[in-house]
Amino acid sequence: MSDPLKKSAPVLEMADVRKSFGPVAALRSGTLSVTAGSIHALVGENGAGKSTLVKIVAGVHRRDAGTLRFEGADVDFSSTAESKAAGIAVIYQEPTLFPDLSVTENIFMGRQPLGRGRRIDRAAMLAETRAIFERLGVDIDPRRPALGLSIADQQIIEIAKAISLDARLLIMDEPTAALSGVEVERLFAVARSLRDEGRGLVFISHRFEEVFDLCDTVTVMRDGAYVATTPIASTTPDAVVEMMVGREIGDLFPKQETEVGDIVLKVDGLRSAGTFRDVSFEVRSGEIVALAGLVGAGRSEIARAVFGVDAYDSGQVTMAGKPVRPGKPRAAIAAGMAFVPEDRRRQGLVVDNSVAHNVASVIRTRLSRLGLLTTASENKAVGPWAGRLEVKTNALDMPATTMSGGNQQKVVIAKWLATSPKLLIIDEPTRGIDVGTKSEVHRLLSDLAAQGLAILMISSELPEVLGMADRVLVVREGEITAELARAEATPESVMKAATAGREALAPELPDVLMKEVSA
Amino acid sequence: GGGDGDGDGGGGNGSSSITFLPKNLGNPYFDASSTGGERAAEEFGGSFEEVGPTNATPDAQVPFINTAAQQGVGALVVSANDPTALGDALEEARDAGVKVVTFDSDVDPEYRDVFVNQASPEGIAESQIDIIAEQIGEEGEIAILSAAANATNQNTWIELMEEYAAETYPDIEIVETTYGDDDDQTSFDKTAALLQSHPDLKGIVSPTTVGIAAAARYLSTSQYKGQVALTGLGTPNQMREFVEDGTVTAFALWNPEELGYLAAYAAHALVEGDITGEEGDTFEAGDLGEYTVGADGEILLGDPTVFNADNIGDFDF
Amino acid sequence: MSATLTRPQAGPGRGAAVRGVLAGAVRSREIAVAVVLILVVVAATLRNDSFVFSSDGWRDLLLTPSILLLLAAGQMLVIITRSVDLSVGSTMALTAYLTGRLFIDQPGIPIPVVVLAGIALGAVLGVVNGVLVAYAGVPALVITLGTMYIYRGIMLTWAGSDRITADQMPREFLALGTQQVLTIPVLTILAVAVVAVVGYYLHTARSGRELYAIGSDPAAARLYGLKVPTRVLTAFVLCGALAGLAGVLHAARYGSVTSSVGNGIELQAVGAAVIGGVAIFGGSGSVWGAAIGAVLLVTINRALPILGIPEFWQRAVVGALILGAVVLDRVLALRRARRLDEEREH
Amino acid sequence: MSALKPTPATAGSGGPSGSGGDARSERIYAAYARPAWQRWLFTRETAVIALLVGVLVWANVEVPNFDGPLTLYYLFLDLMPILLIALPMTLIIITGEIDLSVASTVVLTSAMTGVLCIDLGWSFGAAALAAIALGAVAGAFNGFLVGYVGLPSLAVTIGTLALYRGIAVGLLGTEAKTGFPDEWTDRVKERIGESSYPQVLIVFGVLAVLFVLLLHFSSFGRGVYEIGLNDEAARFSGVDVARTKLLLFVLAGAVSGLAGVYYTLRYDLARGDSASGLELQVIAAVLLGGVSIFGGRGALHGVVAGVLLIGVITSAMRLQGETENVTTIVIGLLLVASVVTPSLLAWASGRLPSRGRGKSGPGRSDPA
Numbered sequence A: 001m002s003d004p005l006k007k008s009a010p011v012l013e014m015a016d017v018r019k020s021f022g023p024v025a026a027l028r029s030g031t032l033s034v035t036a037g038s039i040h041a042l043v044g045e046n047g048a049g050k051s052t053l054v055k056i057v058a059g060v061h062r063r064d065a066g067t068l069r070f071e072g073a074d075v076d077f078s079s080t081a082e083s084k085a086a087g088i089a090v091i092y093q094e095p096t097l098f099p100d101l102s103v104t105e106n107i108f109m110g111r112q113p114l115g116r117g118r119r120i121d122r123a124a125m126l127a128e129t130r131a132i133f134e135r136l137g138v139d140i141d142p143r144r145p146a147l148g149l150s151i152a153d154q155q156i157i158e159i160a161k162a163i164s165l166d167a168r169l170l171i172m173d174e175p176t177a178a179l180s181g182v183e184v185e186r187l188f189a190v191a192r193s194l195r196d197e198g199r200g201l202v203f204i205s206h207r208f209e210e211v212f213d214l215c216d217t218v219t220v221m222r223d224g225a226y227v228a229t230t231p232i233a234s235t236t237p238d239a240v241v242e243m244m245v246g247r248e249i250g251d252l253f254p255k256q257e258t259e260v261g262d263i264v265l266k267v268d269g270l271r272s273a274g275t276f277r278d279v280s281f282e283v284r285s286g287e288i289v290a291l292a293g294l295v296g297a298g299r300s301e302i303a304r305a306v307f308g309v310d311a312y313d314s315g316q317v318t319m320a321g322k323p324v325r326p327g328k329p330r331a332a333i334a335a336g337m338a339f340v341p342e343d344r345r346r347q348g349l350v351v352d353n354s355v356a357h358n359v360a361s362v363i364r365t366r367l368s369r370l371g372l373l374t375t376a377s378e379n380k381a382v383g384p385w386a387g388r389l390e391v392k393t394n395a396l397d398m399p400a401t402t403m404s405g406g407n408q409q410k411v412v413i414a415k416w417l418a419t420s421p422k423l424l425i426i427d428e429p430t431r432g433i434d435v436g437t438k439s440e441v442h443r444l445l446s447d448l449a450a451q452g453l454a455i456l457m458i459s460s461e462l463p464e465v466l467g468m469a470d471r472v473l474v475v476r477e478g479e480i481t482a483e484l485a486r487a488e489a490t491p492e493s494v495m496k497a498a499t500a501g502r503e504a505l506a507p508e509l510p511d512v513l514m515k516e517v518s519a
Numbered sequence B: 001g002g003g004d005g006d007g008d009g010g011g012g013n014g015s016s017s018i019t020f021l022p023k024n025l026g027n028p029y030f031d032a033s034s035t036g037g038e039r040a041a042e043e044f045g046g047s048f049e050e051v052g053p054t055n056a057t058p059d060a061q062v063p064f065i066n067t068a069a070q071q072g073v074g075a076l077v078v079s080a081n082d083p084t085a086l087g088d089a090l091e092e093a094r095d096a097g098v099k100v101v102t103f104d105s106d107v108d109p110e111y112r113d114v115f116v117n118q119a120s121p122e123g124i125a126e127s128q129i130d131i132i133a134e135q136i137g138e139e140g141e142i143a144i145l146s147a148a149a150n151a152t153n154q155n156t157w158i159e160l161m162e163e164y165a166a167e168t169y170p171d172i173e174i175v176e177t178t179y180g181d182d183d184d185q186t187s188f189d190k191t192a193a194l195l196q197s198h199p200d201l202k203g204i205v206s207p208t209t210v211g212i213a214a215a216a217r218y219l220s221t222s223q224y225k226g227q228v229a230l231t232g233l234g235t236p237n238q239m240r241e242f243v244e245d246g247t248v249t250a251f252a253l254w255n256p257e258e259l260g261y262l263a264a265y266a267a268h269a270l271v272e273g274d275i276t277g278e279e280g281d282t283f284e285a286g287d288l289g290e291y292t293v294g295a296d297g298e299i300l301l302g303d304p305t306v307f308n309a310d311n312i313g314d315f316d317f
Numbered sequence C: 001m002s003a004t005l006t007r008p009q010a011g012p013g014r015g016a017a018v019r020g021v022l023a024g025a026v027r028s029r030e031i032a033v034a035v036v037l038i039l040v041v042v043a044a045t046l047r048n049d050s051f052v053f054s055s056d057g058w059r060d061l062l063l064t065p066s067i068l069l070l071l072a073a074g075q076m077l078v079i080i081t082r083s084v085d086l087s088v089g090s091t092m093a094l095t096a097y098l099t100g101r102l103f104i105d106q107p108g109i110p111i112p113v114v115v116l117a118g119i120a121l122g123a124v125l126g127v128v129n130g131v132l133v134a135y136a137g138v139p140a141l142v143i144t145l146g147t148m149y150i151y152r153g154i155m156l157t158w159a160g161s162d163r164i165t166a167d168q169m170p171r172e173f174l175a176l177g178t179q180q181v182l183t184i185p186v187l188t189i190l191a192v193a194v195v196a197v198v199g200y201y202l203h204t205a206r207s208g209r210e211l212y213a214i215g216s217d218p219a220a221a222r223l224y225g226l227k228v229p230t231r232v233l234t235a236f237v238l239c240g241a242l243a244g245l246a247g248v249l250h251a252a253r254y255g256s257v258t259s260s261v262g263n264g265i266e267l268q269a270v271g272a273a274v275i276g277g278v279a280i281f282g283g284s285g286s287v288w289g290a291a292i293g294a295v296l297l298v299t300i301n302r303a304l305p306i307l308g309i310p311e312f313w314q315r316a317v318v319g320a321l322i323l324g325a326v327v328l329d330r331v332l333a334l335r336r337a338r339r340l341d342e343e344r345e346h
Numbered sequence D: 001m002s003a004l005k006p007t008p009a010t011a012g013s014g015g016p017s018g019s020g021g022d023a024r025s026e027r028i029y030a031a032y033a034r035p036a037w038q039r040w041l042f043t044r045e046t047a048v049i050a051l052l053v054g055v056l057v058w059a060n061v062e063v064p065n066f067d068g069p070l071t072l073y074y075l076f077l078d079l080m081p082i083l084l085i086a087l088p089m090t091l092i093i094i095t096g097e098i099d100l101s102v103a104s105t106v107v108l109t110s111a112m113t114g115v116l117c118i119d120l121g122w123s124f125g126a127a128a129l130a131a132i133a134l135g136a137v138a139g140a141f142n143g144f145l146v147g148y149v150g151l152p153s154l155a156v157t158i159g160t161l162a163l164y165r166g167i168a169v170g171l172l173g174t175e176a177k178t179g180f181p182d183e184w185t186d187r188v189k190e191r192i193g194e195s196s197y198p199q200v201l202i203v204f205g206v207l208a209v210l211f212v213l214l215l216h217f218s219s220f221g222r223g224v225y226e227i228g229l230n231d232e233a234a235r236f237s238g239v240d241v242a243r244t245k246l247l248l249f250v251l252a253g254a255v256s257g258l259a260g261v262y263y264t265l266r267y268d269l270a271r272g273d274s275a276s277g278l279e280l281q282v283i284a285a286v287l288l289g290g291v292s293i294f295g296g297r298g299a300l301h302g303v304v305a306g307v308l309l310i311g312v313i314t315s316a317m318r319l320q321g322e323t324e325n326v327t328t329i330v331i332g333l334l335l336v337a338s339v340v341t342p343s344l345l346a347w348a349s350g351r352l353p354s355r356g357r358g359k360s361g362p363g364r365s366d367p368a
């Protein structure tokens, strides 16, 4: 844990910072030291606690324990206003914009330039926005409302916001996730110039090529704890991944060979204006089909349309030969579909409801006798499913809010397995789930496929896609650009199909993962 | 209710306990009548209470009638917001031994013991039409600003006014009847609307104290002041300044305090058993002297007074 | 917010077309209401030219909406922060009564003192609402429903059955209700001035813009470090103060204060804001829209009898108007969304 | 085909306390985290019921004539419209919506009954059925705009609040319809045997049971709560959010129609100005009964207790000779206290242990 960068003063120092949300220990010992004039990478798996650490620095959350020093002084921010005032700018992982306000106002809210008589100087504000956009090389009208901006554009507004703050510490939590190659390059140029001005930067990303391209130091986190800090120059992607994953990764993708059966789901020429078009594919029983692509490619939208949560403009969805009524999740469920959505807390679960009510939420019509439903009958039906998935909870009437992300995901899966589906659509099955649970989920998916279930999986984690799928469909900007059999699917082939046409950086996946994937 | 705890709380609340239930509270006309009622109660040594709703609607009055029945008061003195809607509640109160007197605005005769009438409807209607006819030279358009669209006494008067005007003053045309709901602001705005929609309007009759005062206030600051005549039923105190500044020449009203006073005495007489509500029964009503119950249990207060610049100084209510 | 978006001049890039559409939609909202208002006035005037062209007609056209105008402006401030204030009618009743009481109990009291006292009482009542909503974190609808009852009850208890009549208030004060400057009633000037100040504040002050931000996304506002509770409290205080002023003006205009002052006017104020394009869940709308909405609501009521629609149907027309406004908003929003989709599709 | 079994332990049902000896390592879950008495005692609903009992005892002891035979009879007659409408209103508020147009629907249906029965000479039964149907249509209009067009219910029902009453006032004008058949008007006031309970209470009782079954013992009811807690997640689990909302508004309209018929009979009258302010009384009672205005929380027994609480307080204070204003203040204070108290408790308990930590943390849930 020695600090190799003594040469210039640290802007930010964190040691042994702890934070729990109820029973979930999101951060067990967060340690980070950022020097002025450097770009510091923070890497770790989903749920490693990176965002939590960032939010503590920003004053969104307050730490339970540990030290936090900014520019040499102990600080304890109780609101984001305080951290901002101190000179810290943060780009959060999820864009947080005011949809009704203009882009310019979003950038300057709360600290608009004032003219005479403390009036907002709109001309100055607009000019400054244009200057920032010029520097970033983006082409967004500063006067349009934020409502309706694409995720990438929203992310750019966040970046502009942070840059305009003129802060001494700039933290960027996965700013590139939704950006194209050109936009990424521009962002990097700005980041480097900020570094050269002597500011400290923290950069969080899952893309190692970016980390190794941009940063000079890297800190690795695992399971909410600090692992190591090393200069980029003296490490390799392989070494970083080893530190990140830390434990037996061999059985992370326990894919079984299965017997592929009849066509269960058939999607034909699905189109939704502005989101996706010409989407056709099929999924057979016993088969795991993955939808791969960059974040924002429209995979989730396709899945939502298939399941009927969203309407689509044209095309057809067929289950076991019978057309499924569009726009009606109930019809999809009746046809044998199950859907584990990407956002657990907002879509997958009613987090304020009990475990029992959540697990029973789809099957409860079936549990009713003469139209009447009792808690006892729900509990009776739910118990075994909770057991099957080894859900950790004190009692079935505990609200799901109290559970960890991995346990919540198990509840969602239990709720859908209870419907005895023919097809399981699962969007980001292991997002924000710890490594142990992750392999449990993978084993479960594999078992289910072996028992004859058809599975359509969406994942942004390439290893997961390559490790679990029998077939990979690559989506780019709303279109399926490639269909790859398990044997053909390599990181290169998938990334090529996902980024073709965009000036993407060469996808270099660390060797470790490649080996492990092809095992 | 449960079993315990009565002591003497539950039992007979004295014989001459009188509850006044006006159409609504916060109305100066009824404030005056209640003052009269209270004075009467003091004189004959009974207890007096005033209850009532904020809005002048029958459904809001019913719970108060029910409560009076539960309390077993001696007599209930009501100005009804509807002739039939209160009927059942009043009947139940009478079954519980409560004497029911109506004043100002009656219910159907079978629901009450006596009705203390301020003046005969014909008298009221005719005197107002006569006043306005004189002021506008017996010809031209006039309009009526009433209280609530469902107010019984108002509607009776308006009907009689229409008949009388048609017979007696063929050149007078009643062009519109509008409703101010006995609400100050509404009456004010409705006056403005009347003047607006009928540019040739010569006069306004407002047979309600709230309406005439609001209309006078509007007129007094309007271009029509002195050109559009206004009369109706109003209290002298409210109308004094408008008579003085010439907005209003003459208007009529009985003395509402005397009306309340008489109603309280009638209630007292019923409670004491001096009268039963039969035609021909007589009773003493304090300062006002002796009164006789007429047909249908009606007791007539007397003729309305016409107020004008000469006599308005003599009155204070 | 309109001002930032209503200038569809040239700007670089692909956003220009989209912005034109958006600006058009936002802009058309206030204009649409204003056009309806003008149509109503023109139609009524054609039927009866005294609706505009007579000294009373002109005066009442401007004067009658001024009280609702103030209430709608205040309500709009609260609604853009994603709250609502149902207690304004009761607040107005209390301050109207206070006005009369002061004139009766303190003979010779200067009129400006009374006006300030009314505004101050309104502000204090607004503080009560604001503290409960902003700091106790309780939904505004429930709190202000409660305080609507409480304030009204206090007013009735305080006033008892007595009422304030014109002869109890000084003539100069009552004259405020009808005085005109260059044929424009003083009360109207006052109300429009207040609306202008509010509009200026919302447009040019940081805290004004923050009200929009809070209503647009409260969670994001907190993440930004905006002082959410303070701002929400401010909105309630301003709303209360404006209701207080409305109460004073009511006393001056109608010359009498009874227990029923302001009964049910809270829903009219909300309705006026909604008609004027203020989004009921916050974040967007202009005080001008709310003001025009208030004028339309009042004027349509006055015009209907002239247009030959019996007065009994007025309320139904008002209801239809509110529904029409809400549906129109949705239609515009859907059209906007569809355009954006097509934009992305090229 | 997909032979997915909930694994070995199908036998081990979800009994409260796991009888540990079930063969495999399979886990048995307790159904409840707390014993039954705690689950029942520490709820909002219990608090309201306790308060109601307290007020009843106080009124019986302290308020003259409250223990008389007429008190409860009138109490129920007066409260009937609120009791009735509170049932569907509870469900609507639990989904996170609101209906301000109920009182206007009462008046509209009452006017309709009057016009059909008195003017057009329909039999009362037919007129009443038509009125209830009209109420359902009025509710369907609200429900369509809220559920399918996706408009905010607050704005929609402020509009229909004016519209429906406006139509009633327009239909009736100056007239008050009266003279409904005696057999019907009397029936409304009849008592159950010799008791002090009016027979209409039976109608309410039947409806209340139906609504309790619907909300607390049916799949539909679970959906109602889910919509209130998280309508997106509800949609993802196959709850038809739009249809549910439509149905609830239709129910509110139909029950308001029934209340309109009741109103007509109770006062033998159809007038445009009846039932003013009823909508806010209903909402106040529902909120007082422990239903969250954000949706997702509340129970019907609490709501019924809330309505009765308001009724008993009003009745007792009227018997004591208090004016309406005082009652109004008391009910307003109760309403504010009932929503502020939980926040205050949470705030107090959140502050006490973590002393010294200044202002409340930022992670608080959204207001409004």
Ligand SMILES: Nc1ncnc2c1ncn2[C@@H]1O[C@H](COP(=O)(O)OP(=O)(O)OP(=O)(O)O)[C@@H](O)[C@H]1O
Binding pocket: A021, A024, A025, A026, A027, A044, A045, A046, A047, A048, A049, A050, A051, A052, A053, A093, A404, A405, A431, A432
């Ligand atoms: N507000 C919260 N309440 C409860 N648990 C939370 C909360 N925020 C985060 N967590 C949990 O804390 C853990 C760490 O989350 P965090 O967002 O910091 O991870 P991360 O490293 O940023 O992951 P990712 O790469 O997916 O962004 C996760 O298990 C997450 O579910």
Ligand SMILES: Nc1ncnc2c1ncn2[C@@H]1O[C@H](COP(=O)(O)OP(=O)(O)OP(=O)(O)O)[C@@H](O)[C@H]1O
Binding pocket: A148, A149, A150, A151, A152, A274, A275, A293, A294, A295, A296, A297, A298, A299, A300, A301, A342, A460, A477
């Ligand atoms: N708020 C938004 N406004 C406009 N367009 C959006 C918005 N959110 C998403 N989109 C567009 O919808 C499409 C799909 O976005 P989304 O992020 O759901 O895709 P995805 O492939 O499912 O990504 P993920 O890996 O996050 O699941 C993209 O074209 C994106 O630009």
Ligand SMILES: [Mg+2]
Binding pocket: A050, A051, A052, A093, A173
């Ligand atoms: Mg993160």
Ligand SMILES: [Mg+2]
Binding pocket: A299, A300, A301, A342, A427
């Ligand atoms: Mg997705």
